[in-house]
Amino acid sequence: MSVTIKDVANAAGVSPSTVSRVINKKGVISPETEEKIFAVMKELNYIPNKTARSFASGSTMAIALIIDVADVRAYSNNFFNNSVFGIETVAHQNGYDLIITNGRRNDIEGSMENIVLSKKVDGIILPETMVKTDFLRKLDEMDFPYVILGQPPVSHQWCNWVDINNVQGGALAVEHLLDKGYRKIAFLSSGEKEVFNRNRIKGYQEALNQKQMPLFPDYIRHCQSSVESGLAIAKEMLTGENPPDAFICSDYYLGIGVKRAVAQVGLSIPSDIGLIFFDNSPVAELIEPSITTVDIDTLGLGQQAASILISKITDKQLGGRQTLIGTKIIERESTQRVKENRI
Amino acid sequence: MSVTIKDVANAAGVSPSTVSRVINKKGVISPETEEKIFAVMKELNYIPNKTARSFASGSTMAIALIIDVADVRAYSNNFFNNSVFGIETVAHQNGYDLIITNGRRNDIEGSMENIVLSKKVDGIILPETMVKTDFLRKLDEMDFPYVILGQPPVSHQWCNWVDINNVQGGALAVEHLLDKGYRKIAFLSSGEKEVFNRNRIKGYQEALNQKQMPLFPDYIRHCQSSVESGLAIAKEMLTGENPPDAFICSDYYLGIGVKRAVAQVGLSIPSDIGLIFFDNSPVAELIEPSITTVDIDTLGLGQQAASILISKITDKQLGGRQTLIGTKIIERESTQRVKENRI
DNA sequence: TATATTTATGCAAACAGTTGCATAAATTAA
DNA sequence: TTAATTTATGCAACTGTTTGCATAAATATA
Numbered sequence: 001m002s003v004t005i006k007d008v009a010n011a012a013g014v015s016p017s018t019v020s021r022v023i024n025k026k027g028v029i030s031p032e033t034e035e036k037i038f039a040v041m042k043e044l045n046y047i048p049n050k051t052a053r054s055f056a057s058g059s060t061m062a063i064a065l066i067i068d069v070a071d072v073r074a075y076s077n078n079f080f081n082n083s084v085f086g087i088e089t090v091a092h093q094n095g096y097d098l099i100i101t102n103g104r105r106n107d108i109e110g111s112m113e114n115i116v117l118s119k120k121v122d123g124i125i126l127p128e129t130m131v132k133t134d135f136l137r138k139l140d141e142m143d144f145p146y147v148i149l150g151q152p153p154v155s156h157q158w159c160n161w162v163d164i165n166n167v168q169g170g171a172l173a174v175e176h177l178l179d180k181g182y183r184k185i186a187f188l189s190s191g192e193k194e195v196f197n198r199n200r201i202k203g204y205q206e207a208l209n210q211k212q213m214p215l216f217p218d219y220i221r222h223c224q225s226s227v228e229s230g231l232a233i234a235k236e237m238l239t240g241e242n243p244p245d246a247f248i249c250s251d252y253y254l255g256i257g258v259k260r261a262v263a264q265v266g267l268s269i270p271s272d273i274g275l276i277f278f279d280n281s282p283v284a285e286l287i288e289p290s291i292t293t294v295d296i297d298t299l300g301l302g303q304q305a306a307s308i309l310i311s312k313i314t315d316k317q318l319g320g321r322q323t324l325i326g327t328k329i330i331e332r333e334s335t336q337r338v339k340e341n342r343i
Numbered sequence: 344m345s346v347t348i349k350d351v352a353n354a355a356g357v358s359p360s361t362v363s364r365v366i367n368k369k370g371v372i373s374p375e376t377e378e379k380i381f382a383v384m385k386e387l388n389y390i391p392n393k394t395a396r397s398f399a400s401g402s403t404m405a406i407a408l409i410i411d412v413a414d415v416r417a418y419s420n421n422f423f424n425n426s427v428f429g430i431e432t433v434a435h436q437n438g439y440d441l442i443i444t445n446g447r448r449n450d451i452e453g454s455m456e457n458i459v460l461s462k463k464v465d466g467i468i469l470p471e472t473m474v475k476t477d478f479l480r481k482l483d484e485m486d487f488p489y490v491i492l493g494q495p496p497v498s499h500q501w502c503n504w505v506d507i508n509n510v511q512g513g514a515l516a517v518e519h520l521l522d523k524g525y526r527k528i529a530f531l532s533s534g535e536k537e538v539f540n541r542n543r544i545k546g547y548q549e550a551l552n553q554k555q556m557p558l559f560p561d562y563i564r565h566c567q568s569s570v571e572s573g574l575a576i577a578k579e580m581l582t583g584e585n586p587p588d589a590f591i592c593s594d595y596y597l598g599i600g601v602k603r604a605v606a607q608v609g610l611s612i613p614s615d616i617g618l619i620f621f622d623n624s625p626v627a628e629l630i631e632p633s634i635t636t637v638d639i640d641t642l643g644l645g646q647q648a649a650s651i652l653i654s655k656i657t658d659k660q661l662g663g664r665q666t667l668i669g670t671k672i673i674e675r676e677s678t679q680r681v682k683e684n685r686i
Numbered sequence: 687t688a689t690a691t692t693t694a695t696g697c698a699a700a701c702a703g704t705t706g707c708a709t710a711a712a713t714t715a716a
Numbered sequence: 717t718t719a720a721t722t723t724a725t726g727c728a729a730c731t732g733t734t735t736g737c738a739t740a741a742a743t744a745t746a
Contacts, residue, residue, distance in 0.1 A: 002460075004702055015726045020704055027705095028723060047460040052702035055398040055731055062442075081423055088445050097463065099405075100441050102431050117345075118393040119732095120440065227629070256629045286570070286599045287630050347732055358696045363734055370735095371693060395732035398701055462702095 003046045012040040023048060059122055062097040063087075063309055064115045066108070066126040083149070086302025087125060094310050096122075103130045116144055123309045128152055128161070128195060145312040147305045151195050158320040160312060162305045166196045169294040169327035170203025173248045173276045176292065176329045178211055181337045182246035182274040185213075186237060188258065190225040190250040197222070197250055200278065204248065219244055223254055230257020231264075238265045238273075246274035246335075248294075252281045255291060275334040289333035300325050346389045355383040366391060402465055405440040406430075406652055407458045409451070409469040426492070429645025430468060437653050439465075446473045459487055466652045471495055471504070471538060488655040490648045494538050501663040503655060505648045509539045512637040512670035513546025516591045516619045519635065519672045521554055524680045525589035525617040528556075529580060531601065533568040533593040540565070540593055543621065547591065562587055566597055573600020574607075581608045581616075589617035589678075591637075595624050598634060618677040632676035643668050 005023075009016040014033060021027045022037045040046075054060045065087055067080065084100070091098045099121055103111050108130055115121050116139070124139075128150025136156050139146050148161040170187070177185050187204050189197040201220055208215050221237070223229040230253060237244060238261060249255040255277030262273045269275050269289055277284070280295035308321050348366075352359040357376060364370045365380045383389075397403045408430055410423065427443070434441045442464055446454050451473055458464050459482070467482075471493025479499050482489050491504040513530070520528050530547050532540040544563055551558050564580070566572040573596060580587055581604060592598040598620035605616045612618050612632055620627070623638035651664050 005704095006702080016703075017705075017727080018725060021725090024704080027725090030724060033724080047456055049702055050461040050463045051394060051397045051403060052462075052731095053704080054394045055701085055733095056703040056705085058704090058731075060394060080427075084427075084443065085445070088443055092445060097457075098443050100427065100431055100443050102428070102435060113390055114440075117390040119395075120393045252629075283626055283629055286595075286626055348734095349732080359733075360697080360735075361695060364695090367734080370695090373694060376694080392732055395701095396734080398703090398731085399733040399735085401701075401734090 002049075003044045005046075005048070008037065008040050008044060008046050011044060012037050058119075059313075060120060061095055062099055062121045063091055063306070063313075064099040064101055064111075064121040064124045066101050066103045066111050066115070066124055066130060068103040068127065068130050082298035083302035083305075086299040086304075087306040088302075090303045090306035090310070094306075096306075096310065108132055108135050112138065116142075123147075123313045125149060125305050125309055128163075131156075143316055145309055145316070147309040147312070149301065149305055151199075158322070160308050160321050162301055162308065162323045162325065164196065164296045164298075164301060165324040165326050166199035167203035167206070168324070169278060169296065170200035170205075170248070171207035172203075172327060172329050173200075173278075173294050174204050174207035175211070176331070177246045177248070177274050177276065177335060178207075178213070180270075180274060180335045182335070183213070184216075184219070184242070184244045185246045185248060185274075186219040186221070186244035188230055188233060188247060188249045188254045189220070189222045190254060192222040200248075200250060216242065223257075225251055225253050227253050227257045227260070230254035231261045232257070234258040234261035235264060238262065238267065245272065247276070249275070249277040251279060252277050252283050252291075256283075256287070259287070259291075270334050270336045274337060276329075280330050284330070285332060292332045292335040293330045295328050295330045297325050297327070345392075346387045348389075348391070351380065351383050351387060351389050354387060355380050402656075403463060404438055405442055405464045406434055406649070406656075407442040407444055407454075407464040407467045409444050409446045409454050409458070409467055409473060411446040411470065411473055425641035426645035426648075429642040429647075430649040431645075433646045433649035433653070437649075439649075439653065451475055451478050455481065459485075466490075466656045468492060468648050468652055471506075474499075486659055488652055488659070490652040490655070492644065492648055494542075501665070503651050503664050505644055505651065505666045505668065507539065507639045507641075507644060508667035508669050509542035510546035510549070511667070512621060512639065513543035513548075513591070514550035515546075515670060515672050516621075516637050517547050517550035518554070519674070520589045520591070520617050520619065520678060521550075521556070523613075523617060523678045525678070526556070527559075527562070527585070527587045528589045528591060528617075529562040529564070529587035531573060531576060531590060531592045531597045532563070532565045533597060535565040543591075543593060559585065566600075568594055568596050570596050570600040570603070573597035574604045575600070577601040577604035578607060581605065581610065588615065590619070592618070592620040594622060595620050595626050595634075599626075599630070602630070602634075613677050613679045617680060619672075623673050627673070628675060635675045635678040636673045638671050638673045640668050640670070 005016045005019050009019050019037055022029055022034050088098045101111055101115055112135060115124060123145035125147050128148050131148060131152050133153060133155055151163050152159060152161055174185055187201055189201060191197055205215060221233050223233050230249060234247060234257060247258045249258060255275060258275055259269060262269050267273055276292045276294060278294045280293040284291040284293045304323050312318050348359045348362050352362050361376065362380055364372055365377050431441045444454055444458055455478060458467060466488035468490050471491050474491060474495050476496055476498055494506050495502060495504055517528055530544055532544060534540055548558060564576050566576050573592060577590060577600060590601045592601060598618060601618055602612060605612055610616055619635045619637060621637045623636040627634040627636045647666050647668065655661050
């Protein structure tokens with residue numbers, strides 16, 4: 001049917017093992033033999049059969065990304081998109097194929113069976129939200145390489161993980177708003193349980209403390225990730241006692257909610273109220289006023305995760321790597337309390 | 344090392360072939376034997392080795408999606424996201440794994456080698472933008488299953504492809520605007536070459552003809568996919584002779600550009616100017632006024648593509664399938680020239 | 687009861703590479 | 717010149733599963 005290593009070997013007058021060694025650059029081969037074999041491979045259009053190689057060598061040269069639809073929205077619509085590109089790019093550079101598999105809520109065991117135990121891939125990347133301690137323990141027992149996107153439970157804090165530096169993001173947002181003259185900064189989170197929200201709040205609190213600003217407990221509110229939720233809570237806060245003069249939101253749905261609330265109570269952004277949301281979605285620069293964001297490098301997140309995973313596959317002795325990907329403020333109109341002095 | 348089919352066979356007192364037949368539900372097996380084997384498999388935690396199965400059977404139970412970063416934006420940010428979920432879901436339901444591989448502009452041959460010729464997958468899905476006629480011809484010669492997302496060149500119009508019904512989308516947009524009382528409808532495309540733009544324009548023209556409305560050639564403008572481009576061209580049209588009173592845009596960047604242009608020339612949406620853009624991005628309902636969109640079912644696109652591909656893999660005799668996925672109008676404020684009579 | 691058919695299972699080859707070990711040839715050291 | 721070492725290659729086993737063919741046992745048919 002198709003050309004095999006034997007055909008190449010016969011045509012080149014050598015044994016299949018020699019051809020194999022040329023392909024894999026293993027062992028010592030005389031320059032003439034090597035040249036000859038390359039020529040024959042080209043002539044016969046020989047492409048090694050990946051399945052056979054995996055089978056014989058025991059390594060699949062593939063990694064899997066396990067995802068859950070729910071996660072995709074956790075960071076943003078671009079999260080998946082960008083991270084996948086990052087992962088795929090690095091994987092490809094290193095000769096690995098990328099398999100995408102949906103964790104299908106709570107069926108992480110299914111993924112385990114489908115991908116890990118069936119020897120389909122050499123390593124996996126999985127989001128923190130899908131982590132179950134048992135599952136990680138099994139992986140550890142098997143010495144199976146994995147990297148977590150996000151920060152895992154404390155029991156596994158020394159495993160390989162990569163996360164956005166959400167603490168820093170929260171702090172940067174506060175510092176930026178203080179810089180711009182806002183003094184009463186509220187934080188709307190998209191959920192109490194999410195580790196990333198907790199970290200952002202941590203950064204928010206630390207920055208306020210460090211700048212010796214008062215910390216109002218009821219300025220931290222956990223909402224759902226929706227425009228309606230953001231609108232309702234922001235409106236309540238703005239019309240209550242001790243209203244804030246700025247909001248940091250965990251995602252753009254909440255941000256849009258705040259924007260509407262501000263309009264509804266007759267105030268305006270940025271002169272009365274400052275607004276920042278996390279994740280530099282295209283929405284931020286398309287609406288009016290444009291919104292200052294905390295940019296999170298999801299592409300870098302994916303690249304880093306893939307890179308660490310591949311290192312671990314290559315060298316199983318490698319110790320844990322914990323990486324935080326820095327965030328940065330992208331300044332737009334929504335935080336310009338004082339008109340900018342443009343040069 | 345790990346449990347193999349032999350271990351199961353030994354433990355159950357049968358031959359490996361019998362175990363294999365149980366796993367694959369092939370041939371006739373006595374109920375007692377089957378039961379026994381299932382019990383042993385469970386007891387030993389036996390998981391078949393996928394690589395070995397692929398190797399022996401010649402089918403990998405995997406499909407690949409070949410993408411190019413450029414395409415991701417062609418339809419929208421959600422295109423990739425949603426389509427991938429659609430593909431993955433259907434693939435998984437049928438026992439297939441999904442491999443994502445970046446076509447890396449113009450290196451479709453590289454993908455061919457990496458994925459197709461190396462026997463890594465049983466079939467591929469690839470976007471029309473990556474299609475090269477030679478490449479398809481090679482696939483045809485090998486009788487290798489593939490499905491195209493979008494409409495391929497005429498030479499391959501009878502191969503398997505799935506596309507959004509862009510002609511219908513263009514027509515629906517026109518009909519909706521006419522319904523709402525707009526009479527001079529312009530179309531801003533995101534590029535002259537793109538097949539989807541040409542189809543949308545075709546639908547636009549057909550609908551206008553059918554409704555016996557005049558067709559102004561300079562109402563069709565090809566822009567770049569950017570806010571700036573949309574703004575510039577819309578402004579030019581609005582301030583020129585014979586200004587339109589409505590715009591259909593190929594994507595939301597152009598749509599936002601039009602929105603800004605309308606504001607800059609002192610008109611307003613929807614009372615003076617109607618606006619619709621393609622692809623129901625979240626942006627559409629977050630900005631003010633909210634924008635009527637032509638919704639394209641990218642999830643369905645992916646599902647359908649995977650479904651057809653798998654049918655083709657299963658039955659190579661199967662003839663070509665050409666599928667158009669219907670679009671629909673999602674009505675919002677930007678096309679309410681006359682205040683809606685709410686009940 | 688003998689023969690034909692069906693049912694259930696085993697045997698062994700095949701899939702296409704990789705790799706440890708053996709070995710012949712070439713080179714270097716003694 | 718012989719022995720030791722290095723270099724280059726081949727041999728053959730091995731990876732885990734599938735599957736065509738053979739066959740024994742059970743059942744149906746004559």
